[in-house]
Amino acid sequence: MAQTPHRSTSRVLDIFDLLSTTMEGFTLTEIAQALQSPKSSILPILQTMASRNYIDLDYRTNRYTIGINLFCAGSIYHNKISINRFIDLEMQQLTRRTDEACCLGTLEGDHVLFLHRTDAPDAISCHKSPGQTELACLGAVGKCLLCDYKLDELTELFFKDGGRLPPQLNLYRAHIQMEETRITNLAYEYGEVEPGIQCVASPIRVQDRVVAALGVILPSFRVNPEKAMTAAKALPVSIQKIENILSTTDESLDEVFSLNGFKNL
Structure with a gap:
């Protein structure tokens, strides 16, 4: 039998999740809005966490950030x-x-x-699985990976050595979608790669360079506006956490973002 999450504990963890996405921190009002909770409920939790040095309050800006004790736990x-x-x-x-x-x-x-791929209990089979490939200008993940490319760079990439694209694909239109992805950090596909498979994805950057992309696979038969919005809101949070940890590592990015890197997980 599934247990009901403890509300106060969940709020503490939600605050940690939120603060882990930024170095600048958030004000009480911003935290309350993000968690959709009244400030009167959030403030005592923040005060307790600050008194234990798990978060810090900058009294000049009234912004809360990660504290030294949480940093020490995270470092371990x-x-x-x-x-x-x-x-x-x-x-x-x-x-x-x-x-x-x-x-x-x-x-x-x-x-x-x-x-790499993580599956929900009722996930369906599709080609977006480890070791599989797809033409980068077709799907959401590929548009993220190419979002910084200029049109002439895309032309060189896809047409060098006599390369050809599927007849239904217009590279100029695909480039416009990539430009939108560069601005919004979100890309979408609606069955262009596989019928019945939609996807929303975001680029992962290290020092402003796209090194990978993370996507949520959405089977068309159960997509609705609420599910699509949940994915679009959750992705940036996960991306920020991954980018934060990548910015501190000494590990080779070529090794991290390789099939071998995820082989033994």
Whole structure:
């Protein structure tokens, strides 16, 4: 029998999740709005967490940030697991939030190479699985990986050595979608790669360079506006956490974002 989450404990963890997405922190009002809770309920929790040094309050800006005690606990955990394991755990959390499978891919030539996937209990089979590839200008993950490319760079990538695109694909229109992704950090597909499979994805950046992309796989038969919105809101939170941990690692990104990196998870 599933247990009902303890409300106060859940709020503490929600605050940790929220503060872990930014270095600038959030005000009481912003935290209350993000958690959809009254400030009168959130403030005592924040005061207790601050008194125990798990969060900090900057009295000049009234912004709360991660505190030294949480940093120490996180540092121990960071040394305990690999970056690949951290990404796997974050993808599992994203799967639980959306009740859908999540996929991670990187660019290999003009194709997306899928590296890792986490499945919900009722996930369906599709090609977005480790070791599989798809043409990068077709799907949401590929549009994220190519979102910084200029049109002439895309032309060189896809048409060099006599390359050809599917007749239904217009590279100029695909480039416009990639430009939108660069601005919004979200890309979408609606069955362009596989009939009945939709996807929403976000790019993962290290030092402003796209190194991978994370997507939520949405089977068309159970997609609704609420589910699509949940995925679009949850993705940036997971992306920020992954980018934060990547910014502190000494591990080789080429090794992290490889099939071998996720092989033994």
